[in-house]
Amino acid sequence: MLLYKLRRRLFALFLDANPLGLLVVALAYVFLSYLLLVLAGEQDLTSPDVFIYWLVVTASTVGYGDYSPSTFSGRLITSFFVIPVGLSLFAVCVGKVGFYISEILTKGKKGLRMSRASNHCIIIGWNGPRTMRLINLLRCEQNSRDERILLVNDQAMDNPLPAAVDYVQVDGFTDPNTMVRANLGEASRIIIDTPLDDVTLSTALFCHRQNENAHITVYFKDEAHEGLLKSYCPSVEVVPSVSIEMLARASLDPGSASLHQCLLDPAVDASQFSMVYSAPDPTAFGELITRMRTRHQAIAIAVKKADADKLDINPPDSTQIIPGDIVYYIADNRIAGL
Template identity: 30%
Template sequence: MPVLRQLYQQLVYQIQILSPMVFIGFVLLHYLICWTGLSLAGEEALTDIVNFIYFCSVVGSTVGFGDLSPSGDAGKLFLTFYMIPATIILYAAGLTKIAWIFQTMREMNIKGQRDFSDYNDHVILFGWQPVIGKKTIECILKDKKRANSKIIICTTDDQQTHPMLEHPDVRFACVSSYTDDQELERIALARANRVMIHALNDQDTITIALKVSPLVRTSCHVVAFFNDESASRLLDNHCRNIECFSDRTAEQLARSVQDPGASRGINQLLDPGKGATHYCLLIPESAPVMKVINLRLALMLDYNATLYGISERKTGDDLRLNPDKDTTITAGTYIHYIAQERLLAEDIDWDKAARWQL
């Protein structure tokens, strides 16, 4: 019996390591042999297509209802010496293989080994710092009308596992290098909609940014955080398509002590989970020319939103806060506003907005 058990285990193992297509081929071949054997044995009732599939399922699952069985000696012998053992082995191996596939997929997801090359319009976060990274992603997820549904956390730490498994829209990729072309293809960098760079140090952030800058599409917005403001200015001079910024603790402290409640206002403007917050919108090409006063009135009275700034560049380097009411706004301008939720370009009647008057 130990010999038979070992033989059974070895057969199951050999079947498990087969590729799915080869395994399916073996299953089909087995069914063909079974159908041929039962046909040659004269078991016409069992070779009816419906009865045959049902009978094979009963045999493989070892349920044994007893409502179908061979009627002749040849059929019984064929069932005893081939069909029962072979079907049970294939069924056991098949169920084990299915479980193994799901387990492998889960491990690949946890360890960051999945392939995301088919992704499009997603967010990529380069670098993982647990406290800041988790809070950043949670803030993005609070924006229910965001244009990017999936977020990929990307790190080179091979000891790190998926840090936010509880969020179905968050993926995890462990890469060998932030600058490896094949790895960047695996996370579909060229088709990303947003890219965030927050590495462990400013040198890594600069390296990633210099690699990413020419590879992203024109519509992709890239932001990079620096601990040192001089490093932020350095990259800003070389990569004009990246919005670079650094820690603003000193400025926030100064504003808070001079203007009570300023820190609360700044925090709420940054967190969509706390009510009205800051959003940015690109005016579409179909929008007519208008003045700031027209758009400000339209947003306030029709959409309960407040216009507070405009810029021509996506990075906001030329941002003008509280622009003069007679300033002209054209298609392609970025407007910055405060609202309870994000407004999409199609939500706004631009022709009506251009006609608003006091």
């Protein structure tokens, strides 16, 4: 009974010990085992080429039998110290190694690993099928953009798409101690879509403070929050809910809902894209339409001047497009450049 309690106590101490503590205990165990066997007169077992081999085989209870204590004292030491203590130490060491390997393998799946991604797209918030749909839409262009997608969630869950996206779990979307895992400062795009508008607002303010250069997109259920956010972060793009407008348009012009859905889904034949006009020389919008139609089978539909806040949809053909302006177009695929 006493031996059992001793083994339980040692086992508990070993479980709580750190790797350095285990190393110290293991070295002490080896030294004491050697010293006791020397005192017991076990010359064959304490020779340099035999001792470590015999100790490992005996402590792990493999026991090949090729070496064994020859004295009564040696047998007592082996029975009541070498085997019980060595077996406990061996089991704990194997358990610790297995625990660390399991922790490394599952840490990323549970979102507890620090992200080292850069120029990545961060999705903040989890809304079940809605977020899954968002991820799938982004993945349609993931190869062309050559960027990684990182999902950030404040709920305890495993990565829903481990083969497609990275995953980070945080204590709160404005908690700097855990949000650092998402590497916000290196992100190129941040999408914020949480179940609560108040959380979305505070998260947008936090993310803008962490990375003012990232393109931040926010969705509110109640558009009343847009003005407050814009007053502090004018560069943040707020996506409005257009369900009422779409309902009216589909009623007046049947098929409009399907048309707009197709234009927003890159998986269909033609979708709406945008690009920054980077050609060295300015051009007229009418000339740009002809060039895009001839070279890429694309249709330019709008332009946003570099110094303007609003889009100019279907502008006059004479409108000058200069480097830095954003051109919106419909095409089968994203155009790399004009």
